[in-house]
Amino acid sequence: MKQSIIHPALVASALFISSCASLKLSATDGESVRNAAATVAYGLMSHYTNNQSTTPAADVGSFVSPEGVDKLYWWNSGAIWGGMVDYAMYSGDNSYVEATKHALAANVGEKADLIIESKRGEEGTDDQAFWALSMMSAAESGFPAADGAPAYIDVAEGAFKSITSRWDTTSCNGGLFWQIYADNANGLKYKNSVANGGLFQLAARLALHKKDDSFANWAEKVWDWTTKIGFIDSNYAVYDGAGTENGANCAKIDHNRWTYNHGLFTYGAAAMYAHTGNKVWLERTQALVKAADYFFNHHSEAPGVLAEVVCEQKTCNMDQQSFKAYLSRWLGKTAKLVPETASTITPWLKSSAEAAAQSCSGDKNQCGTKWYTGGFDGLPGINQQLCALETIQSLMLSIESKGDHDQGSDAKSSIVPTPSPTPSPSPAVPEPSIVASSSHIEEPVQFAPTAVDSIAPTPAAPTPYASPAVPAPSEASDSVCEEPVVVTVTETGTVTMTVEPTAEVLPTSVCETPVVVTVTVTSSSFAGVEPTSIIKPTTAVVSSHVSAPAAPSSPPVPTAVVPPVPAMPTSGFVVPTGHATPSPLPFDGAASKRSAASAVFTVAVAALMLFL
Structure with a gap:
């Protein structure tokens, strides 16, 4: 970076x-975009208090929602840190680098595969994948690592091996369960797009970063299964998932369309095109971008403004309040990686960023939920800050790279998802026969989670x-x-x-x-x-x-x-920053x-x- x-x-x-x-x-x-992103990033990081000397080691890196509000789960914190990695890379502001690198290091797990026993009750396949994608962002950008921590790319690869070891063929002819443990409240009874899309994008990005086709083979495998089972339809709409109980065998699909599922597959397809150069992946990427219009033009009064269509009428839970952030994040990266899509994506991000900024008119520039209303809707929160930040900071990529406006992703496409050519076997990433447990095949990595007292103190202002x-x-x-x-x-x-x-x-x-x-x-x-x-x-x-x-x-x-870089917050809690109060x-x-x-x-x- x-x-x-x-x-x-x-x-x-x-x-x-x-x-x-x-x-x-x-x-x-x-300049305006960076100023706005700095303000929103400060508002987001003001919610992070688990960096104090009294913070238990297991809590380092976890955001805590305010009292009386839905719990913010571990996966959500991992997703936020991925956004903060990008913020530092895009803006050059290193105010939160120390906090970010220690948060990532504290959550790698005993085997550096993002399986954490203390999070067992809430960790699913998608949770593990989201942390892994944040590790990938850190690896791709050369983000600084905490002393003694394993390399980000090794953690991402460790998570990949852990996830692929759970590929299950006992139902639905393959796929990943949403959850990891049978004794979890949701059990092993649902296969969905977020778990499989998380693996798809992780595999594609590993293939691109490491120039290794064994990862690309797994991305192909996941894509083929997802399209065959019907989680991605012929129009490239991405649906939520399907149950496996009582012989259901994924026959009854939940057709809700969530922004984060769409983003996972879109950027994964873009990475596959960048890795392979295969035109099939370009067409798939363009078709997925075109299908994202559903989220940007759902409200006629606010054309081009991103919305979480399923739940934004005051019914989104804590998880769902963050989903828009990931579609913005991955569309911005897609436009950068595949310039042919920029002519469609960039106008959406501009309209949505401006609408998000208008919503950030609450107390101390708190951001709202519904951007299509033209102002603050009185529904602020941690994830509302994240959504605004991701959408605004994605413009830093589009401003620098306009893309190829002669080949926009709004071009007509009749491409229907079809099975990819059968990938060659990959000895480096063996496929298990049937595994639906939490077992791991790698040897333990000698790295303990970062203790709070080892976190470097906030440096003095330069x-x-x-x-x-x-x-x-x-x-x-x-x-x-x-x-x-x-x-x-x-x-x-x-x-x-x-x-x-x-x-x-x-x-x-x-x-x-x-x-x-x-x-x-x-x-x-x-x-x-x-x-x-x-x-x-x-x-x-x-x-x-x-x-x-x-x-x-x-x-x-x-x-x-x-x-600008946000100032230190008022006394009462610690927000990581690289500067003294000026x-x-x-x-x-x-x-x-x-x-x-x-x-x-x-x-x-x-x-x-x-x-x-």
């Missing part, structure tokens, strides 16, 4: 939006960059006013620096015009830095105006807008009219100034 550190002086700015006004968002303005003083000459001269002052930056220490090509600092100068200071970056460690405009190569030159004869009496404050600074938001883009980046520097 390419990271940058947001300037700590701007940490509090995300909270300055009035609590009675909707969140400001221009869906085509990257030292802000201060422009080096320019000593005043004995007298003013034309050469002083006309010649540039050169500052050479070398690699010896760590600071955070804000550079804006046209930022003008009020001078105390004998010159009528400011002198250009040229900052030359000379370290190869900047190769991963990607600001909004010009500091992209390993050696770069930018200019900033300062006074020639003397430095200002105090460090100047640029008026440039940079993506003094608030005004900012212009998306309304800034400067033509030059600001660039915020982290450099290892000690300033050696050469002046005339």
